[in-house]
Amino acid sequence: MAFAFFPIGSVGLSTIQGTPGYWVKLPVGSKPIRDIYTDGAPAATDGKGAVMMALETNYSIVLEDCEDAWNETAPANISVSADSADKKVGTSSVKLDIAAGASEGAILSEAIASPISLLGYTHIEFWIKSTVNTNAGDLQILLDNTAECVSPLETLNVPALTMNSWTHVRLALANPGLDISIASIGIKYAKDIGACVVNIDDFKATHTVTKFTPLTISDFVKDDVYFRLSSAIDSAYYGDAAMLVYYISPDEDPTCSN
Amino acid sequence: MVKGFGRMTLNFKYPFSETSATAGASIQCGDDTAYVWEHGLERYSKPWEAAPDMVAELEGIEVMGGVNSEGRRVPIKRIVPVISGNDIGENISINEHMAPALRDGPNDPSYPFRDRLACINFGKALLMGGGANTTSIKLGPSDTLNFKIEFPTVAHGGDATIESDIEIKAHIAFAKGEDQMLNALRSSPVAEVATAAANNQIRQYEVLGDLEISDVIGPQVIDRSVPATMDWWSSLNMGLNADDPQIKRIITYSKNNQATTPNQEMELVRDGQYVQVPFQNFRWVSTEKKFYRFTHCGIIPHPNMFQVKFDNGNSRYPMIFNCEVNDNPFIMPQHSLVSDTRRGGPTELPRAYTLMKGIGSVKVTDNGVSIPAWAAGVRGFEIALWGYEYTLQ
Numbered sequence: 112m113a114f115a116f117f118p119i120g121s122v123g124l125s126t127i128q129g130t131p132g133y134w135v136k137l138p139v140g141s142k143p144i145r146d147i148y149t150d151g152a153p154a155a156t157d158g159k160g161a162v163m164m165a166l167e168t169n170y171s172i173v174l175e176d177c178e179d180a181w182n183e184t185a186p187a188n189i190s191v192s193a194d195s196a197d198k199k200v201g202t203s204s205v206k207l208d209i210a211a212g213a214s215e216g217a218i219l220s221e222a223i224a225s226p227i228s229l230l231g232y233t234h235i236e237f238w239i240k241s242t243v244n245t246n247a248g249d250l251q252i253l254l255d256n257t258a259e260c261v262s263p264l265e266t267l268n269v270p271a272l273t274m275n276s277w278t279h280v281r282l283a284l285a286n287p288g289l290d291i292s293i294a295s296i297g298i299k300y301a302k303d304i305g306a307c308v309v310n311i312d313d314f315k316a317t318h319t320v321t322k323f324t325p326l327t328i329s330d331f332v333k334d335d336v337y338f339r340l341s342s343a344i345d346s347a348y349y350g351d352a353a354m355l356v357y358y359i360s361p362d363e364d365p366t367c368s369n
Numbered sequence: 370m371v372k373g374f375g376r377m378t379l380n381f382k383y384p385f386s387e388t389s390a391t392a393g394a395s396i397q398c399g400d401d402t403a404y405v406w407e408h409g410l411e412r413y414s415k416p417w418e419a420a421p422d423m424v425a426e427l428e429g430i431e432v433m434g435g436v437n438s439e440g441r442r443v444p445i446k447r448i449v450p451v452i453s454g455n456d457i458g459e460n461i462s463i464n465e466h467m468a469p470a471l472r473d474g475p476n477d478p479s480y481p482f483r484d485r486l487a488c489i490n491f492g493k494a495l496l497m498g499g500g501a502n503t504t505s506i507k508l509g510p511s512d513t514l515n516f517k518i519e520f521p522t523v524a525h526g527g528d529a530t531i532e533s534d535i536e537i538k539a540h541i542a543f544a545k546g547e548d549q550m551l552n553a554l555r556s557s558p559v560a561e562v563a564t565a566a567a568n569n570q571i572r573q574y575e576v577l578g579d580l581e582i583s584d585v586i587g588p589q590v591i592d593r594s595v596p597a598t599m600d601w602w603s604s605l606n607m608g609l610n611a612d613d614p615q616i617k618r619i620i621t622y623s624k625n626n627q628a629t630t631p632n633q634e635m636e637l638v639r640d641g642q643y644v645q646v647p648f649q650n651f652r653w654v655s656t657e658k659k660f661y662r663f664t665h666c667g668i669i670p671h672p673n674m675f676q677v678k679f680d681n682g683n684s685r686y687p688m689i690f691n692c693e694v695n696d697n698p699f700i701m702p703q704h705s706l707v708s709d710t711r712r713g714g715p716t717e718l719p720r721a722y723t724l725m726k727g728i729g730s731v732k733v734t735d736n737g738v739s740i741p742a743w744a745a746g747v748r749g750f751e752i753a754l755w756g757y758e759y760t761l762q
Contacts, residue, residue, distance in 0.1 A: 129747045139440035140708050145694070333672040333694045335748070336440075336706065362710035 112158070113142045113360040119163065119344060119352050128332055133343045135161075135354070137336040142360035147331050147338060155323040158357055163344065165352030166281075167322040172227060174235065174254075174314040175296050177205040181221035183295060184259050188213040199238040199277055200313035207298070211306040218253065220260045220297030229254075229290035232316040235267070236281045243307040245272045250309065252282065253297035254290060260297035264290050277310075281317075281351075326354075334361060373545035374553060376428075376487055376497065379417055380407045381516050381537040385435060390531040393522045397451060398515050406539075416451070416515035417539075419508050424550050424602040425543040426496060427506035427514065429488035432463065433470040435533025441705050442466065444520070444527045447648070448537065450506055451515040452609055457506065458517075460619040460758055462648045466669065467622065467753050469702040469711070470538070479713035480702065481665060482755075487540045490755070491607070491618050494542030495571070496553040501561040502575035502591070504618035504757060505542070507611075509603030514539065525624070525645050526743040547599050554597065570594040573606055575616060577660055577759055579723040582683045586725050589660065591616060591759060614762045619663070622753035623649035623731070629740040634678065634732040637752070645743065651752070652730035661729070663722040663756030667701035667715035670694050671750040675736035679718075683727035688720065693736070701753060715755055722756070 117138045124134035137144070148160035155162050175181075178201050180191045190208040198204035207219060235252065247270045254265040267282040284290060296314060331338035344352070381398050383390075388403040390396055398404045399415045406417050419425050427450060435443040442465040449458030469480065471488055482490035484497070491506050493499030508514060516537050521527030544550040554566035565572035571594065578588035591614040595601040604610040607618060623637045626645040637644050637651035644650060653661045668677065672694050679688040690698055700714030722729070731752060733740075743749040 126746065129741055129744075136439075139438070141440075143704075143706050143709050332748075334704075334706075334709070360710070362712075 113358055113363065115141045115356045117354060119354045124337070127337045127339070130330070130339070132330070132339045134337050134339050137356065141336055142362070143334045143336055144331050144338060144358045145334060145361045145363075147328055147356070147358040149328050149330070152325040152327045155325050157325075160328055161326040161338070161340070161354055161356045163324045163326055163352055163354050164321055165324065166319040167324065168236075168317045169320045171236075171315045171317040172232070174223065174227060174293070174316055175221055176201055177312045177314065178203050181205050181219050183220040183222045184218055184297070186213070186217035186219055186300070189217060189219055189300070191219060194310055197240070197310055198312055204238070204310045204312035207309040207311070209300065209307050209309065213300055213303070215300065215303040217300040218260055218297045220253070220295050222258060223294050223296060226256065226292040226294040227316070229284060229287050229293060229316050232284065232287055232290075232318050234281050234283050234317045234319055235314060236279065236317050237314040238277055238279055238312040239269060239272065240275070240277045240310045241272045241307055242274055242309075243304055244274045245269070245304055246302075247271045249302040249304050251299040251301045253295075253299055254293050255295045255297070256292045258295050260295045260299075263297070264293070266299075281319075284316075372549050373423075373543065374496070374549045376540065376542050377408060379514070379539040379541060381405075381539060382407060383518060383535045383537075385531045386534050390520060392520055392527040392529050394531075395517060395519045397517050416513035418513045419511060419543070420545055421510050422547070422599065423510055423543055423545045424496075424599050425508040425512075425541050426494035427491055427508065428484075428494050428497070428540045428542055429482055429490040430463070430468055430516070430540065431470045431488050431538040432465065432468040433536040433538065435531060435535045436707050437528055437533055440707050442703060442707060443531055443533055443535070445535075446519040446521040446525070446527070446646070448519075449517050451517050452506065452508060453512045455609060456517060457607070457609070460617055460621060462621040464622055464753075466701045466703040466705070466751070467620065467667065467715075481715065481717060487542075488538070489540070490620065495557070495562060495605070496542045496544050496550070498558050500559050501573055502606075502616055504607050504616050506618075507603050507605045507608030509608065509610075510599050512603060512609065514541075521645075523745050526745065526748065550599065550602075551597055565594055566597055569597045571597050571601065571605060573616070575759070577662065577723070577725070579725055582725060582727075585683065589725070589759070589761060591761065613760050615760050617758040617760070619661070619754065619756040619758055621648055622751055623651045624743050624751050625733070625740060625749040627742050629673075629733065629735045631735055631737050631739050634734050636730050636732050638730060651754070652728070653724050654728050655724040655726055657726055658761045660759040661724040661756060662759070663718065663754045665715040665717050665755035666699040667753040668692055668697060668699040669701050669704065669751040670697050671740045671748065673735045673738045673740045674733065674750050676734040677752065678732040678734070679722045679729065680732055681722070681724060681727060681729045683725070688718070688722060701751070705748075715753065
């Protein structure tokens with residue numbers, strides 16, 4: 112049995128041998144794959160196929176479901192609405208139509224009706240999409256125990272976004288021990304990135320732990336180093352996850368000639 | 370006069386990490402000051418040259434590197450010896466899989482073209498006891514030796530940029546001084562060589578027959594003797610001035626340029642259609658004067674490959690082999706991935722594939738699922754053959 116263990120931040124490939132899909136390439140120096148388990152997802156302890164080790168949600172609580180427009184504040188030159196046409200969870204997302212005249216530092220916030228304590232939580236997760244490319248920190252997420260996020264307990268930088276693509280973001284809370292009675296959640300236009308439209312959806316506080324998740328391999332290239340997963344890995348796992356792959360290499364194949 | 374006799378290894382180095390090459394390029398030692406040959410402390414950016422009173426034989430070459438960032442051997446279209454400026458690669462097209470480094474990792478005792486530490490994939494030297502039918506490449510006095518490396522285009526599966534070093538180890542046997550040459554030939558363990566040399570002749574001799582068709586064409590004899598002087602050296606087999614009857618070495622390979630039609634044989638012919646380039650045509654027409662014999666084969670099968678047939682117009686029972694990834698009788702000396710296990714090879718055919726007065730070709734069949742054509746990022750199959758071409762008077 113050969114195996115490979117590697118971080119999976121950069122292994123997503125698009126087309127191998129003319130076949131599109133979510134392909135994974137074993138690290139340079141790995142033995143090629145003669146055979147690998149492809150009959151569905153194995154148990155994590157089976158010792159066959161592919162198993163991902165990643166931070167995953169242990170338990171969570173919804174902070175804001177983004178089913179209606181945020182309205183605790185009304186910053187100038189930012190029109191806010193519920194967008195039922197472009198959303199990731201539920202029936203709507205919150206759409207921010209940011210005009211060119213929006214001021215750097217403007218904050219759009221939403222009141223949380225029943226204040227939430229984030230003691231025992233480690234991250235917040237949400238979906239976000241922008242019509243322009245952004246750099247890390249151009250947009251920020253704020254959490255506060257006072258209204259309108261005037262003195263935020265958490266100021267979290269949104270990572271760089273690729274335009275017109277929904278991104279699942281997971282951000283570690285900086286001070287979860289202080290995040291008591293969170294009553295307001297906000298998004299800050301921290302840098303003037305010009306006119307754009309930003310959609311946000313499904314804010315959760317989560318407690319994450321490292322979990323072992325078996326993956327389903329749907330295909331592989333014999334005597335090469337590529338295999339294809341049945342579905343893409345959530346981009347939120349990039350940088351946090353490693354993959355353990357068990358397979359048979361040519362030199363241990365009992366039918367191998369010589 | 371300084372005499373000399375023996376074997377030496379010339380290292381032709383192509384440091385593409387210093388001076389890179391691109392897809393489709395053709396590179397020779399001397400094209401750039403970085404491309405050099407070395408022997409001991411000698412180091413020159415030009416072809417190697419035999420001394421004016423020296424005869425030499427290129428017995429074989431080892432190809433070392435390159436390896437790209439993916440851990441794959443850099444695809445090579447062909448490596449061919451260049452003698453005194455002449456590309457002698459009529460039948461020689463060596464790629465990255467076919468001429469392994471003998472001392473790259475554990476020694477591979479199963480590699481068939483080896484004589485002690487010398488690589489003899491062209492042929493064991495006459496000067497070193499090689500047979501009277503040897504096809505070592507002959508270099509006469511003052512002949513030069515160079516190697517040309519051609520890279521495939523991206524469309525044929527080549528790398529866009531080559532930035533990994535390649536080294537060709539050339540194994541040379543030589544005799545400096547005519548008496549040294551004669552002494553070596555007279556001491557040959559091969560009776561035809563030694564007896565002829567005793568009479569101041571160099572004899573080339575081979576009998577070629579095929580029992581299966583002996584009623585159609587009997588054994589054919591190639592027998593040619595030349596005076597045992599240095600001036601005649603390059604007229605021997607695989608020399609620049611070789612004359613009929615003669616034997617030429619074949620070391621070549623083929624790759625499919627078109628996807629196979631499921632369950633139908635694909636004949637490896639028509640460059641630009643079924644195969645990529647002309648030297649990959651695996652169809653031979655043997656006349657009353659020209660014969661072919663292939664002795665070794667190496668295949669890197671595609672996962673959809675099922676069968677390879679060595680068709681022979683004279684035989685109703687051509688050689689057919691199942692050739693799948695899991696059941697490949699013909700191991701290629703090297704595999705594409707450096708990390709892959711080295712299993713020896715090429716494999717000697719169970720019976721030589723001989724074509725005498727007939728047409729033969731190699732045909733491939735898939736397992737019911739089409740084998741794709743080689744392209745950028747797409748791999749097909751690859752078949753390499755080692756053999757000889759015989760031309761009668």
